[in-house]
Amino acid sequence: MTVECIPLEKTNAFSGLFLDYLSGKPELSSFYHRRPVLDSIAAQIEEKGQHFSQAQRNTLVSVLQAQYDGLEVTEAVKTNINALAGGKTFTVTTGHQLNVLTGPLYFIFKIATVVDAARILAEKHPGYTFVPVYWMASEDHDLAEINHANLFGRTHTWETEQTGPVGRMSTEGLDKMMAGIQEKLPVFEKAYTKFDTLAEAVRCYVNELFGEHGVVVVDADQHELKQALIPAIKDDVLNHHANDLAEEASKKLGELGYKTQIFPRKINFFYLQPGQRNRIVREGDAWQVLNTETKFTEEELLAEIEAKPENFSPNVVLRPLYQELILPNLAYVGGPAEAAYWLQLKGVFDHFQVPLPLIMPRNFGLILNKRTSERIESLGLTTTDFFRDEQELVKEYVASHTQAELSLLDERNRIQEVFTQIKDKATQVDPTLEGRIGAHLSEVLKNVDKLEKRLEKAEREKHDKSVKHIQSVKARMFPNGSLQERHDNFLNFILPNPELITQLVEGFDAFNYQMYVFKE
Numbered sequence: 454m455t456v457e458c459i460p461l462e463k464t465n466a467f468s469g470l471f472l473d474y475l476s477g478k479p480e481l482s483s484f485y486h487r488r489p490v491l492d493s494i495a496a497q498i499e500e501k502g503q504h505f506s507q508a509q510r511n512t513l514v515s516v517l518q519a520q521y522d523g524l525e526v527t528e529a530v531k532t533n534i535n536a537l538a539g540g541k542t543f544t545v546t547t548g549h550q551l552n553v554l555t556g557p558l559y560f561i562f563k564i565a566t567v568v569d570a571a572r573i574l575a576e577k578h579p580g581y582t583f584v585p586v587y588w589m590a591s592e593d594h595d596l597a598e599i600n601h602a603n604l605f606g607r608t609h610t611w612e613t614e615q616t617g618p619v620g621r622m623s624t625e626g627l628d629k630m631m632a633g634i635q636e637k638l639p640v641f642e643k644a645y646t647k648f649d650t651l652a653e654a655v656r657c658y659v660n661e662l663f664g665e666h667g668v669v670v671v672d673a674d675q676h677e678l679k680q681a682l683i684p685a686i687k688d689d690v691l692n693h694h695a696n697d698l699a700e701e702a703s704k705k706l707g708e709l710g711y712k713t714q715i716f717p718r719k720i721n722f723f724y725l726q727p728g729q730r731n732r733i734v735r736e737g738d739a740w741q742v743l744n745t746e747t748k749f750t751e752e753e754l755l756a757e758i759e760a761k762p763e764n765f766s767p768n769v770v771l772r773p774l775y776q777e778l779i780l781p782n783l784a785y786v787g788g789p790a791e792a793a794y795w796l797q798l799k800g801v802f803d804h805f806q807v808p809l810p811l812i813m814p815r816n817f818g819l820i821l822n823k824r825t826s827e828r829i830e831s832l833g834l835t836t837t838d839f840f841r842d843e844q845e846l847v848k849e850y851v852a853s854h855t856q857a858e859l860s861l862l863d864e865r866n867r868i869q870e871v872f873t874q875i876k877d878k879a880t881q882v883d884p885t886l887e888g889r890i891g892a893h894l895s896e897v898l899k900n901v902d903k904l905e906k907r908l909e910k911a912e913r914e915k916h917d918k919s920v921k922h923i924q925s926v927k928a929r930m931f932p933n934g935s936l937q938e939r940h941d942n943f944l945n946f947i948l949p950n951p952e953l954i955t956q957l958v959e960g961f962d963a964f965n966y967q968m969y970v971f972k973e
Contacts, residue, residue, distance in 0.1 A: 454956050454960065454971045454972060454973060455971075455972045456960040456969055456970065456971055456972075457836055457969075457970040457972065458965070458967040458968065458969055458970070459836065459837050459840070459967060459968040459970060460967055460968075461475070461817070461966060461967060461968060463837055463840065464817075464837075464840045464968050465840055465841070466840065466936060466968075467789055468711075468712070468789060468793070469710075469711065470706070470711040470712070470793055470796070471789040471792055471793060471814070473711075474792060474793075474796065474812075475489075475814065475966055480709055481709075481796065483705075483799070484702060484705075484706070484796040484797070484799055485795070485796060485799060485809065485812055486799065486802075486808065486809040486810075486811075487811055488811075489784065489811045489812055489813040489814070489964070489966075490964065491573070491574075491577055491964055493811055494574060494577065494578065494783060494811075495578070497783045497784070497808070497810070497811060498543060498578070498581065498783065500808045501543060501781060501782065501783060501808050501810075502540065502541075502543075502781075504806075504807065504808055505781045507540070509681065509778075509779065509781075510537055510538050510539075510540070510781065511538060512677055512678065512680075512681075512779075513537055513678070513779060513780065513781075514534060514535065514537050514538045515677070516675055516677050516678055517534045517537070517669065517671070518534060520656065520670075520671075520672055520675075521534065521656075521660075524656065524657060524660055525660075526660065526664065527660070527664035527665055527667070529664065529665055529666065529667035530660065530664050530667055530668070530669060532667065533582075533584040533585075533667045533669050534669055536582045536584065537584060537669075537781065539582065541580065541581045541582060542581065542582040542583075542584060542781065543581060543582070543583055543584070543781045543782065543783045544583070544584045544585075544586045544669075544780050544781055544782045544783065545567045545570045545571050545574070545583060545584070545585055545586065545782070545783060545784050545786065545813075546567065546586040546587075546588055546671075546776065546780060546782050546784070546785055546786065546810075547563040547564060547566065547567045547586070547587060547588065547785070547786040547787060547815065548587070548588035548589070548590055548776070548785075548787070549563055549587070549588075549589075549590060550590045550593055550595075550598060550599045550619070551589055551590065551591060551593070551599055551619050551620055551651050551652065551655045552598075552599045552602065553599065553600060553601065553602055553609075553611050553627065553630065554602035554604065554609070554638075554641055554942055554944065555602070555658070555662075555942065555943055555944075556599065556602055556942070557603075557938060557939050557940060557941070557942065558818070558820075558937065558938040558939075558940075558941050558942065558943045558945075558946070559788065559815065559817075559818075559938040559939060560943070561662075561943045561954065561957065562815055562816055562817065562818050562938060562957065562961075563587075563786060563787070563788075563815045564585070564587055564659070564662075564663055564668060565816065565954065565957040565958050565961055566786050566813075566815045566816045566961060566963050567585035567586065567587070567668070567786050567963070568585045568663065568666045568667075568668060568958050569816075569958055569961045569962065569963040570583075570585070570784065570786065570813070570963035570964070571583040571584060571585040571667070572958075573962075573963055573964060574783075583783075584667065584669055585663075585666065585667060585668045585669070586668070586669050586670075586671055586780065586782070587659055587663075587668055587669070587670050587671070588671050588673065588776060588780075589620060589652055589655055589656070589670060589671065589672050589673075590619075590620075590772075591618060591619065591620025591621070591651075591652040591655075591672050591673070591674045592618045592620060592673075592674050592723075592725070592730065592766040592767075593618065593619055593620075594616070594617055594618055594619065594723075594730040595619075596613070596615070596616070596619060596622075599619055600612075600613070602942045602944075603932075603940055603941055603942055604634065604636075604942045604944055604945060605636075605944075605945060609630055609633060609634055610630065611626060611627055611630045612626055612629070612630070613625070613626045615728065616728050616729065617725070617726075617727070617728040617729050617730050618674065618725060618730050618766070619651055620650060620651055620652030620655075620672060620674055621650055621651075621652070621674070622650060622651045623649060623650060623651075624645050624646075624648060624649060624650065624651060624653075624654050627645040627654075628645060628646060631645060636944070636948060638944065640658050640661045640662065641658055643657065643658075643661070644657040644658040644661070652672050652674070655670070656670045656672065662954060663954070666958065671779075671780070673775060673776070673779065674763065674766075675763065676761070676762065676763040678779045679762035679763045679765070680762055681775075681778040681779050682762055682765070682767070682771075682774075682775050682778060683758055683759065683762050684805075685767075685771060685774060685775070685778075685805060686722060686758050686762060686765050687755060687758055688805075689720055689721055689722060689771065690720050690722065690733065690735075690740060690754060690758075691751075693719045693720070694801075694804050695717060695721050695770050695771055695774075695801050695804075696717040696718060696719050696720075696721065696770070698800035698801050698803075698804055699715070699717040699770055699797050699798060699800070699801055700717055701800060702796070702797045702798070702799065702800055703716075703717075703797055706796065706797065713793070713794075713797055714790050714793040714794035714797065715769050715770060715794040715797060717770045718732075718768070718770075719734075719735065720732070720733050720734060720735065720740075721767060721768045721770040721771045722765045722766060722767055722768065722771070723765070723766040723767075723768065724742040724745075724747065724764060724765065724766070725763070725764050725765070725766050726742075726745070726747070726764070729744075729745065730766055731743045731744050731745055733765075738750070738751070740754050769794060770798070770801070771801070773785070773795060773798055773802075774798075774801060774802060774805060774807060777802070777807050777808070777809075777810060778807060782810050783810055783811060784810050784811035784812075784813045785810045785811070785812060785813065786813045786814070786815050786963070787812070787813075787814070787815060788814070788815055789814065792812050792814055795809075795812045796812070813963070813964075814966050816961040816962070816963065816966075816969055817936075817938065817967070817968045817969065818938055818957065818961070818968070818969045818970075818971060819836075819930060819936075819937055819938065819968060819969070819970045819971065820937065820946050820953075820971045821836075821929070821930070821970060821971065821972045821973065822929075822949075822973050823972075823973040825925075825926055825929050825930075826972045826973060828922050828925070828926055829926055831922075832850070832919060832922060832923065832926075834846075834850070834923075836970050839923075839926055839927055839930050843923070843924065843927050846923060846927075847920055847923055847924075848909060850916070850919065850920070850923060851909065851916050851920070852909075854916060854919070855916075860905070861901050861904065861905045861908075864901065865898060865901055868894070868897060868898065868901065869894065869898075872890060872893070872894040872897075875890060876890045876891075950973075956971065957971070
């Protein structure tokens with residue numbers, strides 16, 4: 454495969470906040486700790502090393518070893534897990550939901566990015582070890598977001614009535630979904646038939662896909678890990694500092710003209726019970742778990758937090774803090790929306806005296822088969838051209854490939870000049886005619902616009918084959934009107950090309966933030 458890079462600002466696919474953050478706009482400097490560049494890593498290593506104890510490392514390694522028990526683990530993963538016990542080992546982390554069959558293509562891009570980032574950092578800082586980590590969002594409870602995948606033009610859905618944290622859900626019913634897929638998918642058949650919960654199944658298939666690259670999968674839904682979160686849980690339910698600080702950042706971003714991504718609550722924790730994940734709210738002198746009969750006094754709540762912190766699940770405001778409390782992490786790799794909400798959280802991290810990691814955008818990608826690449830070339834267009842509006846692209850293409858003059862701009866201008874002359878003469882006789890003349894002009898110009906569109910349509914029909922090729926390329930690059938990476942499943946591309954993951958890891962550059970176009 455060949456790789457073409459397109460600047461993100463030329464794709465028309467990213468928010469102003471995201472692009473301004475990447476460009477280092479001074480007004481945003483107070484919302485993050487260090488720029489997401491290689492030169493920031495040395496200081497991040499020193500600071501994180503001072504804030505992450507040996508006891509924290511030992512707990513992490515012990516939990517990971519237990520979670521991986523029963524998996525056929527590669528030597529690269531074993532080595533990385535054991536290395537986390539050492540004071541010179543740090544992580545680069547990405548996180549994502551537990552989508553069936555991995556969900557959208559960018560899930561694979563995320564993990565490929567942390568793999569590449571770890572490789573680059575190892576070359577830059579040879580005295581240290583860097584471990585790529587995938588953090589499973591195992592406590593999320595929005596099943597509708599993760600229960601389907603788009604594969605070869607069809608949507609395959611996991612039908613289940615289960616509720617609560619998705620990582621704890623049984624894999625029951627996934628075999629029926631798999632039976633409806635014509636292609637043989639041994640990695641997922643193994644994951645969904647040999648493991649009891651969705652979290653175990655996802656750990657299995659990520660290990661199968663990225664184990665040789667040393668990717669370590671973390672499931673933070675664990676008593677031993679949640680103990681590190683106890684002070685933050687107590688602070689949140691009693692004092693609401695996270696809410697206040699995140700709201701303050703949101704207000705400042707709003708004053709700069711940016712839309713914020715997340716909306717904090719007074720209490721940013723859910724309470725976990727079998728099959729349930731419900732919000733905690735304060736009602737007078739009590740704390741109520743919504744949609745249940747469970748209620749705590751302050752004394753009971755604090756006792757529950759101390760004894761069973763695993764029953765408390767952070768939302769998006771405090772999940773990043775939890776991650777940084779249990780990992781020796783240097784950077785978080787995420788998409789545009791994730792980068793945006795991390796910018797709302799610096800005050801929260803400062804309050805808890807935890808270093809904010811580098812906020813690194815993941816690599817963005819587009820995969821074009823040989824036929825699509827050849828069509829783009831035969832049309833005399835560039836890949837960048839296809840990030841434009843389809844109608845504008847077609848209009849410009851037709852105009853540039855015709856000898857006829859399709860624009861009636863000159864004629865419009867002359868008509869306006871004539872009506873101006875008519876108005877001048879008429880208003881000398883009767884000033885009240887000015888409005889009527891303006892109405893006639895508007896009607897004439899509307900008819901000119903209609904005629905211009907008919908000319909364009911007639912000329913477009915002469916280029917019907919080329920127009921259809923433009924449309925087919927757009928459909929492949931933007932299925933259902935969204936970026937390919939946000940719609941298509943990676944199996945669409947790896948089944949005909951088993952070397953895809955290796956090609957992505959080698960083709961991406963984790964610290965070079967562009968759109969990567971992979972062409973056969």
